[in-house]
Amino acid sequence: MRLALALVAALAACAHRPPTPAPRSPATAQRGPRARWVAPPSGAAELVRSLSDEVGPRLSGSPGDARAVAWALRTMRAMGLANVRAEPVRVPRWERGAERGDIIAPFPHPVALAALGGSVGTPPDGVEAEVVEAASLDALDALPEARVRGRIVYLHRVMARHRTGQGYGEAVPVRVRAAVAAARKGAVAVILRSIGTDGTRAPHTGAMRYDDAVPRIPAAALSTADGDILHRILAEHPGAVRFRLSLGCRTLPDADSANVVGEVPGGELAGEVVLLGAHLDSWDLGTGALDDGAGIALVLTAARAVMAAGTPRRTVRVVLFANEENGGAGARAYAEAHRDELARHAVALEADAGDGRVLAVRYAGAAEGREAFHRxxxxxxxxxVREGAEAAHGGADLGPLGPAGVPRVDLGQDMRTYFDHHHTANDTPAVLDERALDQAVAVWTAAVGAMASMRESFGRAPVEAR
Ligand SMILES: [Zn+2]
Structure with a gap:
């Protein structure tokens, strides 16, 4: 961490001059300028393991969620952050229960599946019907109703692997809208190939939506491996494939949760906030090590490093949001509770992209902030890290800050392997890339240290919600 701290100190000291380049580590110097920059150990992976082992899965409103809030409070206090508090949020509560899926005919196969978050359950005996496949939501919309009514729709959309979240952005509407699109045509259930880039038997869950105007049908994701089996059988035996699924999931009454907040108090610009967001909740299948344990570790470790470097000009505020995965109630509650203060949020960043190295930095905000961002x-x-020309996205939890004109900076991570484990039982510390995470921490520390310590403002400009 010493290297990153030196960089922060250098940036703070020369706020009006171009920043000094980061000192080279000896390892990098020996291997030449094209070698990968090697970050010093940051301790972030230990935090991921602590959250993963001591709390585990923490879906909104579950007992794990309450343990996560307690973990965040004690971890922030132990780090020495100031004004550590839990800000209450009411969150939806959904429970998975037992689940099972089988290809019944023409060739019987038990499959690995996971109900999508928010799905209704099936009757205790399950739902069995003929399967009809569609490659996309548009293809499903184009099917005659007579082909769909009374059947189970299978959506076979293969997600592409990218450095960025592009493949996810392209494929995820299938997961979110499949149930409505299928129910509109009279389907009795919908199943889909997991939105993920692995080829394993670990299904990927995730949020979905219903529409009050159409019946609520059960919705589940098959593992990519099982989806491919079903796809091949359907291609050879159209009209002859039967599937049965049984889902024990249910929605319970809303529950209490909290956003957990802690700060590194600023100096002469203490009233201005540099917001570092991540989300405390996780899906229930894994232990949320990558999603969003890595993001939590990133923002906490960066805040700790900035604090160790001395008092920044602006206040650095870490917000661990409730309910990012299945509702966004934490993000809305934060924007509402801090409405009067949002005009003094200098810039906001969100870490919710796993443990990959930071490859690009992007900005979205007022034109007057561009020069400060460029520095x-x-x-x-x-x-x-390269400077990206495209606009920063922010992230789901920063969305409600957009209308207040809070500028956003993205520290875009390498997401090529993130969607192999995202929302699956394999999202555990076993798949963590500690060295990559250390690089991300060093970049976050330098970026946050700079933004909290520079005199210049990033200005204001309304940013559209993603
Ligand atoms: Zn996430």
Whole structure:
């Protein structure tokens, strides 16, 4: 961490001059300028393991969620963050229960599946019907109703692997809208190939939506491996494939949760906030090590490093949001509770992209903030980070800050392997890339240190919600 701290100190000291380049580690110097920059150990992986082992799965409103709030409070206090508090949020509560899926005919196969979050359950005996396949929501919309009515729809959409979240953005509407699209045509249930880039038997869950105007039908994701089996059988035996699924999931009354907040108090610009967001809840299948344990570790470790470097000009505020995965209630509650203060949120960043190295930095906000942003980007270049021309997305939890004109900076991570484990039982510390996470921490520390310590403002400009 010493290297990143030196960089922060250098940036703070010369706020009006171009920042000094990051010092080279000896390892990098020996291997030449094209070698990958090697970050010092940050301790972030220990935090991921602590959250994963001591709390585990923490879906909104579950007992794990309450344990997560307690973990966040004690972890922030132990780090020495100031004004540590839980800000109450009412959250939806959904429970998985037992689940099972089988290809019944023409070739029997038990399959690995997971109900989508928010799905209704099936009757205790399950739902069995003929399967009809569609490659996309558009293809499903184009099917005659007579082909769908009384059947189970299978959506076979293969997600592409990318450095960014592009493949997920393209494929995820299938998961979110499949149940409504299928029910509109009279389907009795909908199943889909998991939105993920692995080829394993671990199904990927995730949020879905209903529409009050159409019946609520059960919805589940098959593992990618099982989806491919079903797809091949359907291609050879159309009209002859039967499937049965039994889902024990149910929605319970809303429950109490909280956003957990802690700060590194600022100096002369203490009233201005640099917001670092991540989300405390996780899906129930794994232990949320990558999603969003890695993001939590990133923002906490960066805040701790900035604090260790001395008092920043602005206040650095860490917000661990409730209910990102299945509702966004935490993000809305934060924007509402801090409405009067949002005009003084200097910039906001969100870490919700796993443990990959930061490859690009992007900005969205007022034109007057571009120059300040460019200086931050220059300081990150020696760590292998390029300045992206495209606008920052922010992230789901920053969405409600957009209308208040809070500028956003993305530290875009390498997401090529993230969607192999995302929302599956394999999202555990076993798949964590500690060295990559250390690089991300160093970049976050340098970026946050710079933004909290520079005199210049990023300005204001309304940013559209993603
Ligand atoms: Zn997430």
């Amino acid at each position: 931050v980007a220059l300081a990150l270049a020696p760590m292998g």
